[in-house]
Amino acid sequence: MSRKLLHSVTNTNGAFVRSESKFRNFITADGSSGFPAEAYRYHLYVSLACPWAHRALIVRSIKGLEDIISCSVVDWFMTDKGWNFTDKKDKCTLDTVNGKEFLRQVYEIASPNYDGRTTVPLLWDKTKKTAVNNESSEIIRMLNSEFNTFCPTKEQSSIDLYPEKLRPQIDDVNSWIYTDINNGVYKSGFARTQEAYDSAVTALFKSLDRVEDILSKSRYLVGDQLTEADIRLFPTLVRFDAVYHGHFKCNKKRIIDYPNMWKYTRDIYQTNGVSQTVDMYHIKWHYMYSHESINPYRIISVGPDLDISEPHGREKMKS
Numbered sequence: 503m504s505r506k507l508l509h510s511v512t513n514t515n516g517a518f519v520r521s522e523s524k525f526r527n528f529i530t531a532d533g534s535s536g537f538p539a540e541a542y543r544y545h546l547y548v549s550l551a552c553p554w555a556h557r558a559l560i561v562r563s564i565k566g567l568e569d570i571i572s573c574s575v576v577d578w579f580m581t582d583k584g585w586n587f588t589d590k591k592d593k594c595t596l597d598t599v600n601g602k603e604f605l606r607q608v609y610e611i612a613s614p615n616y617d618g619r620t621t622v623p624l625l626w627d628k629t630k631k632t633a634v635n636n637e638s639s640e641i642i643r644m645l646n647s648e649f650n651t652f653c654p655t656k657e658q659s660s661i662d663l664y665p666e667k668l669r670p671q672i673d674d675v676n677s678w679i680y681t682d683i684n685n686g687v688y689k690s691g692f693a694r695t696q697e698a699y700d701s702a703v704t705a706l707f708k709s710l711d712r713v714e715d716i717l718s719k720s721r722y723l724v725g726d727q728l729t730e731a732d733i734r735l736f737p738t739l740v741r742f743d744a745v746y747h748g749h750f751k752c753n754k755k756r757i758i759d760y761p762n763m764w765k766y767t768r769d770i771y772q773t774n775g776v777s778q779t780v781d782m783y784h785i786k787w788h789y790m791y792s793h794e795s796i797n798p799y800r801i802i803s804v805g806p807d808l809d810i811s812e813p814h815g816r817e818k819m820k821s
């Protein structure tokens with residue numbers, strides 16, 4: 503994000519403020535919303551660096567929907583003009599649906615005078631030629647429940663990351679993890695006053711301690727199964743030691759300093775469908791190269807040398 507872009511997302515106290523997503527339509531299995539779940543109809547625009555897009559990629563992969571819902575991956579380098587497409591860099595793609603150069607131009611097809619942020623993930627309807635939704639928390643709900651008839655295996659169609667009986671607990675955990683951790687790393691890294699930084703980083707580590715406590719007693723965040731709460735936390739944890747710790751000054755501790763959380767990060771990474779969604783090259787280069795105001799010489803740091811594939815031993819845990 504450029505200096506100019508960065509400035510526009512901080513308030514007068516120098517605190518980072520995330521803006522509301524604009525497209526909030528829902529795909530439904532029965533089609534009642536006007537966006538029926540259909541094979542090959544929808545497209546996801548993502549960045550492999552972005553933790554919010556990462557959630558959507560994980561659910562798409564766990565449910566086996568990669569063929570059903572196509573995907574374009576933006577350039578990891580976000581310029582002053584926002585996200586763009588290239589096929590000249592590893593794992594980046596062109597805009598295979600709308601043939602545009604910039605993601606902003608895709609948003610403008612859906613809304614010609616669009617003046618909001620052009621963020622990933624963006625879920626696109628190829629039939630109606632419009633945006634369905636650009637809010638990751640809602641996109642993962644649709645992928646979790648509305649495409650079950652298209653999942654390749656019975657096991658994948660029966661995976662429910664937001665089961666009815668656990669919803670109140672999942673909603674509760676999501677709410678403080680979003681505020682203090684998922685968004686907390688951004689609030690720490692983009693703070694423009696000492697006070698804004700102190701407040702964000704204090705809340706961040708308080709909530710990480712709270713997560714560590716939960717994970718010392720339970721394999722997953724809620725109940726005895728993988729849920730949406732885990733899928734929403736993991737993208738922040740997997741980026742933490744490589745990027746947020748140094749680049750965003752979240753350096754009170756690393757995730758590897760929390761014994762339960764580091765094993766848990768490996769556990770989620772080793773869950774079927776997850777590891778192939780993690781690209782540490784895109785992650786490191788995006789943040790360190792795009793945020794010129796934080797890292798003006800664009801030097802990409804070397805570490806850390808971590809083995810996320812190492813056995814975690816958490817399968818033996820009772821919840």
Ligand SMILES: N[C@@H](CCC(=O)N[C@@H](CS)C(=O)NCC(=O)O)C(=O)O
Nearest residue numbers: 552553554619620621622636637638
């Ligand atoms: N509320 C959105 C946030 C998405 C978001 O902020 N994505 C970032 C990438 S990590 C982005 O695309 N930023 C571009 C911009 O703000 O101009 C969601 O969760 O889907």
